[in-house]
Amino acid sequence: xxxxxxxxxxYIDGERCxxxxxxxxxxxxxxxxxxxxxxxxxxxxxxxxxxxxxxAFPAWSKMPGPERAAILRRVADRIMARSEEIARVMxxxxxxxxxxxxxEVRISADYFSWNGEEARRIYGDLIPxxxxxxxxxxxxxxxxxxxxxxxxxxxxxxLARKIAPALAAGCTVVCxxxxxxxxxxxxxxxxxxxxxxxxGVANLVTGPAGAVVGAWMDDGRVRKVSFTGSTEVGKExxxxxxxxxxxxxxxxxxxxxxxIFADADLDAAAAGLVMSKFRNxxxxxxxANRLYVERTVAEELAQRIRHQVExxxxxxxxxxxxxxxxxxxxxxVQKVHAQVQDAVSRGGRVLCxxxxxxxxxxxxxxxxxxxxxxxxxxxxLVAREETFxxxxxLWPFDTEEEAIALANDTPYGLASYVYTQNLGRAFRVAxxxxxxxxxxxxxxxxxxxxxxxGVKESGVGREGGYEGVLxxxxxxxxxxxx
Ligand code: NAP
Numbered sequence: 001x002x003x004x005x006x007x008x009x010x011y012i013d014g015e016r017c018x019x020x021x022x023x024x025x026x027x028x029x030x031x032x033x034x035x036x037x038x039x040x041x042x043x044x045x046x047x048x049x050x051x052x053x054x055x056a057f058p059a060w061s062k063m064p065g066p067e068r069a070a071i072l073r074r075v076a077d078r079i080m081a082r083s084e085e086i087a088r089v090m091x092x093x094x095x096x097x098x099x100x101x102x103x104e105v106r107i108s109a110d111y112f113s114w115n116g117e118e119a120r121r122i123y124g125d126l127i128p129x130x131x132x133x134x135x136x137x138x139x140x141x142x143x144x145x146x147x148x149x150x151x152x153x154x155x156x157x158x159l160a161r162k163i164a165p166a167l168a169a170g171c172t173v174v175c176x177x178x179x180x181x182x183x184x185x186x187x188x189x190x191x192x193x194x195x196x197x198x199x200g201v202a203n204l205v206t207g208p209a210g211a212v213v214g215a216w217m218d219d220g221r222v223r224k225v226s227f228t229g230s231t232e233v234g235k236e237x238x239x240x241x242x243x244x245x246x247x248x249x250x251x252x253x254x255x256x257x258x259x260i261f262a263d264a265d266l267d268a269a270a271a272g273l274v275m276s277k278f279r280n281x282x283x284x285x286x287x288a289n290r291l292y293v294e295r296t297v298a299e300e301l302a303q304r305i306r307h308q309v310e311x312x313x314x315x316x317x318x319x320x321x322x323x324x325x326x327x328x329x330x331x332x333v334q335k336v337h338a339q340v341q342d343a344v345s346r347g348g349r350v351l352c353x354x355x356x357x358x359x360x361x362x363x364x365x366x367x368x369x370x371x372x373x374x375x376x377x378x379x380x381l382v383a384r385e386e387t388f389x390x391x392x393x394l395w396p397f398d399t400e401e402e403a404i405a406l407a408n409d410t411p412y413g414l415a416s417y418v419y420t421q422n423l424g425r426a427f428r429v430a431x432x433x434x435x436x437x438x439x440x441x442x443x444x445x446x447x448x449x450x451x452x453x454g455v456k457e458s459g460v461g462r463e464g465g466y467e468g469v470l471x472x473x474x475x476x477x478x479x480x481x482x
Contacts, residue, residue: 008026008037011202020040020041020044026181030318038207084102093155096317097317142170147173158228161468165468175204226249252457256414259407270305327388333367340353347376351372351374369390372392415439420441
């Protein structure tokens with residue numbers, strides 16, 4: 001199907017329907033052209049989705065785990081069968097290179113198959129009692145209807161990482177994807193529908209966050225909110241959830257430090273940094289934002305990195321060979337440029353990039369040249385604010401202790417990276433970093449089977465791994481006198 005004819009509808013109680021407030025346009029950030037429209041829901045539509053999820057909950061939560069597992073396995077298969085279509089829609093509305101979009105579709109399918117397997121392993125406990133007359137049981141039961149709210153930077157995998165464990169646990173879901181990328185969500189729901197998901201188990205509502213999420217926050221039937229997005233909105237939701245003591249999982253912003261010691265494999269470190277920083281044009285919550293390099297190799301490494309960054313091919317994600325696509329919108333370009341200007345005004349040296357790309361094929365899109373800046377103070381904006389764009393600041397350090405202290409000097413605590421060949425140092429630094437994730441000589445630490453999440457202001461809870469399913473279960477204690 002041509003992407004410019006795409007129409008994204010709501011999916012409520014197993015039916016496609018229009019939004020009661022009409023529709024809104026979806027743009028390609030590489031060209032600024034409208035590539036489709038998505039349904040604009042009202043609070044009433046959002047409540048209907050909860051009606052459907054609440055009605056579906058009793059049967060879905062009681063379905064034996066192996067049966068839920070089989071359905072989730074089929075969802076994974078259907079996602080892979082539709083892989084190329086989903087990837088192309090994603091690149092069209094989000095901008096990432098097609099190869100990255102295809103990778104994201106694969107990991108989305110992985111979330112369904114891995115969590116489906118976990119549906120078979122939701123165990124309880126039998127606790128030794130203090131008297132022979134008693135038996136102490138622990139049951140794990142689904143939390144209930146869950147609201148999943150997701151950002152635009154990973155439009156398929158962020159949804160999959162919530163829906164799959166929630167369904168595996170026996171919860172039903174209402175989902176609101178970001179308004180910049182609703183069409184990928186629609187394509188994902190096509191795959192879920194084809195897999196035979198019972199009606200009402202997963203519902204999709206696109207449209208304004210205030211109306212949709214607001215209705216869910218007020219609705220006592222919604223027992224859990226699982227949110228991925230900015231720290232600012234995450235805090236607002238946590239405050240809102242307190243009113244009904246809804247359960248929350250919050251995957252929020254990051255400001256990843258990337259530490260390179262002189263004893264590291266410098267080729268691997270330079271390549272890892274470029275991959276971590278410039279994947280998805282720097283619009284990932286776990287991408288490197290601050291590069292700290294041991295002073296003795298700092299200049300050499302800066303030049304190696306500059307050399308690699310200058311070779312990166314920037315352009316529309318659908319174009320063959322492109323490695324860095326556009327940013328999501330004009331404000332994102334402005335934010336990156338403000339950080340570059342701030343760095344320069346404080347004496348920063350731009351090693352490469354440092355400007356928006358506006359000529360020729362870039363004219364209508366939101367492109368920024370991949371940028372590396374050094375010789376800047378520790379309180380420069382790029383050292384303090386999440387960039388969410390293709391810019392990295394480089395600072396030298398002298399000791400291991402100093403490197404750890406610099407890395408931890410932020411309210412964020414999502415991902416961090418360390419490159420060293422020294423085993424003792426690898427352990428000391430990994431243990432000293434106040435982060436939920438440490439990539440040790442590894443620039444891409446995200447997998448379905450491992451816990452993903454942050455400490456400090458980067459969030460609450462974990463997604464992925466068995467902990468990802470636990471997040472959708474309540475613990476019930478049954479004390480029994482025989
Ligand atoms: P965002 O502005 O917080 O939006 C995220 C989602 O929340 C969207 O669906 C958005 O809907 C909705 N939303 C916006 N304002 C809301 C409100 N007041 N109440 C309820 N919902 C609201 O974040 P974003 O710009 O899409 O994504 C970028 C951020 O996500 C970055 O900070 C990034 O680090 C973070 N992120 C974190 C992770 C992680 O796993 N930790 C992963 C990916 C991204 P609309 O689009 O309709 O406004």
